[in-house]
Amino acid sequence: xxxxxxVTKPVLEVRNVTKFxxxxxxxxxxxxxxxxxxxxxLYGPNxxxxxxxxxxxxxxxxxxxxxxxxDGKNIEHDGANAKAAIGFVSHATFLYGELTVRExxxxxxxxxxxxxLEKRIDAALEMFDMRPRExxxxxDLSRGLQQRASLARAFLHNPDFVILDEPFTGLDHQSVKKxxxxxxxxxxxxKALLFSTHDFEQGAALARRLIALxxxxxxxxxPLDIAPFKSLGxxxxxxxxxxx
Amino acid sequence: MNSFKIxxxxxxxxxxxxxxxxxxxxxxxxxxxxIVFLFNFAFETARxxxxxxxxxxxxxxxxxxxxxxxxxxxxSERENACLEGMTLAPVDPSMIxxxxxxxxLLFLGIAEVVMVFAATLWFNFSFLPxxxxxxxxxxxxxxxxxxxxxxxxxIAANTRMREVMLTVLQFPIAFWIxxxxxxxxxxxxxxxxxxxxxxxxARVAGISVIFTVASFLLFExxxxx
Numbered sequence: 233x234x235x236x237x238x239v240t241k242p243v244l245e246v247r248n249v250t251k252f253x254x255x256x257x258x259x260x261x262x263x264x265x266x267x268x269x270x271x272x273x274l275y276g277p278n279x280x281x282x283x284x285x286x287x288x289x290x291x292x293x294x295x296x297x298x299x300x301x302x303d304g305k306n307i308e309h310d311g312a313n314a315k316a317a318i319g320f321v322s323h324a325t326f327l328y329g330e331l332t333v334r335e336x337x338x339x340x341x342x343x344x345x346x347x348x349l350e351k352r353i354d355a356a357l358e359m360f361d362m363r364p365r366e367x368x369x370x371x372d373l374s375r376g377l378q379q380r381a382s383l384a385r386a387f388l389h390n391p392d393f394v395i396l397d398e399p400f401t402g403l404d405h406q407s408v409k410k411x412x413x414x415x416x417x418x419x420x421x422x423k424a425l426l427f428s429t430h431d432f433e434q435g436a437a438l439a440r441r442l443i444a445l446x447x448x449x450x451x452x453x454x455p456l457d458i459a460p461f462k463s464l465g466x467x468x469x470x471x472x473x474x475x476x
Numbered sequence: 477m478n479s480f481k482i483x484x485x486x487x488x489x490x491x492x493x494x495x496x497x498x499x500x501x502x503x504x505x506x507x508x509x510x511i512v513f514l515f516n517f518a519f520e521t522a523r524x525x526x527x528x529x530x531x532x533x534x535x536x537x538x539x540x541x542x543x544x545x546x547x548x549x550x551x552s553e554r555e556n557a558c559l560e561g562m563t564l565a566p567v568d569p570s571m572i573x574x575x576x577x578x579x580x581l582l583f584l585g586i587a588e589v590v591m592v593f594a595a596t597l598w599f600n601f602s603f604l605p606x607x608x609x610x611x612x613x614x615x616x617x618x619x620x621x622x623x624x625x626x627x628x629x630x631i632a633a634n635t636r637m638r639e640v641m642l643t644v645l646q647f648p649i650a651f652w653i654x655x656x657x658x659x660x661x662x663x664x665x666x667x668x669x670x671x672x673x674x675x676x677x678a679r680v681a682g683i684s685v686i687f688t689v690a691s692f693l694l695f696e697x698x699x700x701x
Contacts, residue, residue, distance in 0.1 A: 326561025
């Protein structure tokens, strides 16, 4: 990273965040940040706290203790800038079944106050090959097509921080390839990418940083190529293990 | 200006969804008509009894039809976590509240027109002599009730027994609006025997404005987990 970048580029971070659901701690004292130009894979077993962490960064969940900061400001009190800068895809599509794909995008575009909305919608639909299905009701789409429409919604406002929770869910091979190509280009465009997937090899091919979560704690947060895979319980397809 | 655009976007979206499935308004009207009809069938009323009974019949019908509408209003938001999706946008949560409340107010208002028209026929009673006063009472009573329905609808949407929860949560508080609305409607229909009509309207307007402002201010906390 060139000198001075840490001053000019905004950072999305969590500081000492703990999140309880009843008595269950989904996240325990988690601190990490992601900066524009970075690509990070969030990896861990079921129940590790990945979705909770991503939802928190997207300002959909509040920490029980600790802070979520965007550009040094707590998003709980000053969240508008963070929301404008974040594109989020989760397990839920956030699409209205009674609206067409284009109408859904138009609605969300208006909430974001976007100018040149029709052109942006065209570009987002094009990005995920949804032009032929733009006038279909969201309820009539298959899970994979709904996921593509949801991705189009997340990229509509050209966000600087792209946060994706299991983005490949339901996608066919061609769509996966297209999304992978898109995600690979994001850091080069100065955007931050943070995503989770259960396919480690797929994720590793797209990210340069690994954040490994287990039982709500960060087990590793650093460059992916020097990660201690064995102690993290990660078996690479090529048998690579840095611990040995 | 931007706030108006956001409110309009949410309202227009709700109108479009309703136009497509025609579920909310139809169920509200049918349910309201059924209540008015049943009361008319059960009580063969003379004029004095109509004056005593009709305000309560109408507001009970409005209250129950409203609950149906508020539940439906948040059913589409619950599907695919759309309400959560709206909060991803840099939008003041109170704008979401206003947009949803206006949609609820509009649907309930249309259902009221249908119910009042039916009541006019079935109870053989004309509302025309006090129409202006009754319109004001209906507007403010419906506004406060729709505001409560919107905030409690959002709360109940995240609970397991949401249909029951909305009624259980909303009615103890909506009780005050309904009581004052019934009282003022009754007084208006009788030609305001206690004097000026302003007091009745002012009471309904006052409590409705209080509940509407409180709901407006509290809505952002409802959207949080």
